[in-house]
Amino acid sequence: MKTKLFPFILFIICVFTINHGSAQERYIQGIVTTFDSITIVGADVFVKSSKEVVKTDTLGHFQVKVAPEDKIKISAKGFQGRTVKLEENTKIVAVNLNLKPGDKAREYAIGYGYVxxxxRLNALAQMTSDDVDFSQYTNMYDLIRGRFAGVQVQSNGEIIIRGINSINMSSAALIIVDGMQVDNTILNSLVPTQVKSVNIIKDGSAAIYGSRGANGVVIIETKKGKDE
Incomplete structure (x- = not known):
């Protein structure tokens, strides 16, 4: 009886081993952007475990094979690279790269075909805490007023990016903090030293934020624990 069962048991073990090995193969998909909406073409995506490097396609998308709790590093000339730690259940990754300060970075981004x-890129403005010491500003209004040419701060706290468009309707820019649409009054309680970056979108790129984006968008990213 044992002799007859042995081949069957061996078969089950082989099938389990094969399936288990296949289950270890894991692929993730992602997209690489800048200013939250402009896709980056040809960015390098480096997988730490396998040392594999793939490039983002014409839509900024990529797909790579990764190991459990792996890391990927995304880089492109003219942009600040980012390393992303992948959690066990991560399937899709959206990575936003900040443009390095200075006109040279924009030349790289455009000239090398990344953007x-x-x-559209030249209609955007960016400032990070790596470029400027945010602690020199007492509040966010002073920071925005002092560093972005043409951007106005009204007495009621509204940010005006594209000028006064209408007497009856608001011309205030949309405020986005850590991906969430917020009221401009949040700037009263936000301390500049808590901020990692400020992006200003002035043109049609803001259309992804709906009708309110027509007045321009202020995108603020705050510091997380690892950024302190």
Whole structure:
């Protein structure tokens, strides 16, 4: 009886081993952008475990094979690279790269073909805590007023990016903090030293934020624990 069962048991073990090995193969998909909406073409995506490098496609998308709790590093000339730690259940990754300070970075981004629409890129402005010491500003209004040309701060706290468009309707820019739409009054309680970056979108790129984006968008990213 044992002799007859042995081949069957061996078969079950082989099948389990094969399936278990296959289950270890894991792929993730992702997209790489800048200013939260402009896709980056040809960015390098480096997988730490396998040392594999793939490039983002014409839509900024990528797919890579990873190990459990792996890390990927995304880089492109003219941009500040980012390393992303993958959790066990991570399937999709959205990575936003900050443009390095200075006009040279924009030239790289456009000239190397990472950003297809140079006009859109030049309609954006960015400042990070790596570029400027935010602690020199007492509040967010002073920071925005002092560092972004043409951007106005009204007495009621509204941020005006594209000028006064209407007497009856608000011309205030949309405020986004850590991916969430907020009222401009949050800037009263937000301390500059808690901020990692400020992005200003002035043109049609803001359309992804709906009708309110027509007045421009202020995108603020605050510091997380690892950024302190």
């Amino acid at each position: 297809k629409d140079g006009e």
